[in-house]
Amino acid sequence: MPRLLIVQHTPSPNLRVMYEAVLAGASDPAIEGVQVVSRPALGATAMDVLEADGYVLGTPANLGYMSGAMKLFFDQVYYPVLDATRGRPFGLYVHGNNDTTGAVRAIEGITKGMGWTRAAEHVLVAGEPTTADIGACRELGGTLAATLMD
Numbered sequence: 001m002p003r004l005l006i007v008q009h010t011p012s013p014n015l016r017v018m019y020e021a022v023l024a025g026a027s028d029p030a031i032e033g034v035q036v037v038s039r040p041a042l043g044a045t046a047m048d049v050l051e052a053d054g055y056v057l058g059t060p061a062n063l064g065y066m067s068g069a070m071k072l073f074f075d076q077v078y079y080p081v082l083d084a085t086r087g088r089p090f091g092l093y094v095h096g097n098n099d100t101t102g103a104v105r106a107i108e109g110i111t112k113g114m115g116w117t118r119a120a121e122h123v124l125v126a127g128e129p130t131t132a133d134i135g136a137c138r139e140l141g142g143t144l145a146a147t148l149m150d
């Protein structure tokens with residue numbers, strides 16, 4: 001069964017709301033035959049990445065970059081999964097107080113190096129997520145999961 005892996009760093013209630021919406025969208029009963037697995041960025045392994053077929057990445061913007069936890073995830077899996085995961089789809093959500101640009105740029109650069117394919121619009125949220133933001137997160141999860149349907 002195809003598997004969607006959500007790798008998330010969720011250190012605050014606002015990120016929790018976004019993560020839960022992504023998970024709910026990915027787990028929509030209308031999307032059949034896709035297994036959804038979630039790992040905190042600090043616990044996700046190269047094997048988790050290799051065993052999945054697509055990815056959703058979620059991180060806060062910290063100091064103009066992705067969180068240290070998400071950076072550590074990429075540091076640990078980049079070479080072990082390189083080539084084996086080329087071409088796989090990914091989605092991204094980022095939460096910040098005011099500027100998520102650096103985090104997005106960094107993740108776009110790394111995923112480009114890995115050969116992953118952006119399968120949905122990024123969801124970028126500043127401050128408290130609105131109803132529309134939460135809907136966009138739900139759609140992000142749903143889109144990635146649907147991409148993996150047989």
Ligand SMILES: Cc1cc2nc3c(=O)[nH]c(=O)nc-3n(C[C@H](O)[C@H](O)[C@H](O)COP(=O)(O)O)c2cc1C
Nearest residue numbers: 012013014060061062063064095096097098099100
């Ligand atoms: C050390 C630190 C650096 C941060 N740097 C940024 C930043 O560069 N850009 C930004 O938009 N938000 C920044 N933030 C805000 C975080 O992204 C925000 O706290 C996180 O997404 C959780 O959101 P919440 O506290 O509103 O729930 C920073 C927060 C901390 C603690």
